[in-house]
Amino acid sequence: MRAFSELLDRLVLTPSRNGKLTLMRDYFAATPDPDRGYALAALTGGLDIVNLKAGTIRALAMERIDEVLFGYSYDYVGDLAETVSLVWPESENADAVPEPALADVVETLQATSRASAPEKFVAFMDALDTSGRYALIKLMTGGMRIGVSARLAKQALADFGGVDVTEIEELWHGLEVPYQPLFDWLEKKTPKPERLANALYRPVMLATPLEEPDYGRILPDEYRAEWKWDGIRVQVSSEGGIHRLYTRTGDDISATFPDLLGTIDFEAVLDGELLVGVPGEHVGTFSDLQQRLNRKSVPEKLKRDYPVFVRIYDLLMQEGEDLRGMPFDARRARLEQFMGELDADRFDLSAQITYEDVADLDRKRLDPPHPVIEGVMLKHKDSPYVTGRPKGPWFKWKRDPFTVDAVLMYAQRGHGKRSSLYSDFTFGVWDEIDGALQLVPVGKAYFGFTDEELKRIDKFVRDNTIDRFGPVRSVRANRENGLVLEIAFEGLNRSARHKSGVAMRFPRVSRLRWDKPTAEADTLESLKALLPATGPADVI
Structure with missing residues (x-):
């Protein structure tokens, strides 16, 4: 547990991206299994343990310290986890109790019921030092908030193994905590794991902002234009009877949109924009879409009042065939043919914009036909679908804020x-x-x-x-x-x-x-x- 708590302390105090990457890479290299796997799960939000509410942790702390003193301390420190870890009294027999390993903590909490979780929490708090207590609270509240995204943790993992982060992302949702096959591959002990499940995430292609020096290259014969809608970018992945909905960063949000996934009857991977409304009738605002986001359960009334659909931008896979290496125009032609297989109430095609030159497109950008449009997208006719944000193939040209x-x-x-x-x-x-x-x-x-x-x-x-x-x-x-x-x-x-x-x-x-x-x-x-x-x- 000590190595993990020291990692969190250093990540909090390290502002630079490269500094955080170095800390995580060194941790993965120095920490044995399964501790490093559980740490990776914690950093990427994939740890499945019983969580304690912040109010419960606060109440447990105030059983051990004067309430007024706790209030002053919390007001000064400003962070509950840090406050509780600092004011928690040292156990009289702390020296006689060995500090638990991260794996011991996680596996104990995974086997713990919600009713007995506070008792286990107190026992671990009494066995840990200040940094360990801080790390434990972060684990049990389910939110790290240390300036590390799941994507950054995966990049550190890729740096550790000397591989491209896209290779990890394409395997990620088929892996199980504590990721033993993944670490074995990264340390060259075993071959790369084969695709471990159907309907996995494919890293998305991103656009760079269009700037004035690039205006001259935007010609109707070279770049296809589409509206940039103000929803959330998603990937619909359907293979072998498994249906998944991912965000652009690879988070699986399938459980939040069962009404959408229930209409899928195809084998393909689609790139598009999740919107509220009904195609051809109405498109709701981003505020409407927020009614559907981040929900563990979705009442029927919410599904009726805020139906969702995906406006499709691209076709990445079809019937097991990888189309990402094809030119954009060729993928678009395949997509237009494929749209007939989709439920028209849940999927529609992103329309292309005709324009004479960049000045004409600018006028349309500044006066779009719908309030939920936030600009235009420009995609070179010959561009393959590649991971990351290469400059040139795709541009985004948003309305001025x-x-x-x-x-x-x-x-x-x-x-x-x-x-x-x-x-x-x-x-x-x-x-x-x-x-x-x-x-x-x-x-x-x-x-x-x-x-x-x-x-x-x-x-x-x-x-x-x-x-x-x-x-x-x-x-x-x-x-x-x-x-x-x-x-x-x-x-x-x-x-x-x-x-x-x-x-x-x-x-x-x-x-x-x-x-x-x-x-x-x-x-x-x-x-x-x-x-x-x-x-x-x-x-x-």
Whole structure:
């Protein structure tokens, strides 16, 4: 357990991507099986153990420490796992109890019922040091939050074995924890595992942003244009009677969309965009799609109110034949023929855009026929379907982001290396309520600023705190005082869940407007003017 806890500590404190890769690669090289396999599962979100809710862990900690002292400690540290690991009292016989290995912890918790999990948790906490306790809490809450994505962990694994990460991704969903065949192959002890299951994930091809120097190469005879829809990129994989739905990063989200997978009756791998609505009748907003995302169970009413379909971009496999090496135009021709085999209520074909030149395409990009379109995609007619983001074959040309001047209202400490700084910000705009202008919260942002700018905002929060609500600080914000933030966002939707009635898509801080008076920030009325039209205009 010690090696794993030290890895987590170092990952939290290492900001650079290359630094994190080195730490994980060295860990895989130095750690024996099955510990390294369980660590890999934890880093990639694949560990199946009983989880404790944060409230339960907090309650167990407060049985051992004064409640007020715990509150002060948590307020200062800003992270529950770190706070509990620090304040948990050392056991009187800690020296006599050997520290458990990571495999012992995981296998014990896998065999533990939910009712007895707190007892096992306490026993392990008493046997571990501060770093070990922190790692245990991260395991049991099911969220690492250490700045490592599943993709980054797989890249470190690829670096360790000297292979391309795409080879690992194509095997990934056929492997079982603790990944012994995978490590044996990476250490050259055994041949590469054969395809271990049907309907596995194929790494997707990505596009690079179109920039002005490349405008001259965009010719109708060379590049095919399609609308870029504001859903989520997915891969539909159906082989040998197995049906799977993957995100662009390879996460299996099949269980969330049983109504979609239940209509599959074909052998193919498709690349497309998951959207809410019915093809040819209606396309919902990203906010509508969020009603369906990240759910363990899907009520029938939700499936009826928010039906989903996939707008197909590409055909990667058909009846066991790999089409990825074919030119785009050839794959498109095969796709057009194949569409007749699909359920028309759940799958439709992404339409191609005719254009005369790049200027004509730009005009269409800036005035798309549907509010859920966020730009255009450009694909070279001869481009094979290759993994990664090569520059040239595919471009994306998004609409320019919207911006609004808003006022900072609330701040909360971040996590990991940001746990000592206020870095999560709620901002608002002016609205007339009972005859007076008041600030109404319209969104949250936690990136878009430099480290130096973050320090300045943090100082502003500390100097201008007027109230406290647990870890949240309310800051001075009125017509005369406050900090104006220029917020950039990709789109705006109506939202019954937000008091303001609107929800922003990908909000981030684009500029700090120290120069601008708070009274000159935008209004809710001007923000709502950006809302997309609804009704018949949504049909496409």
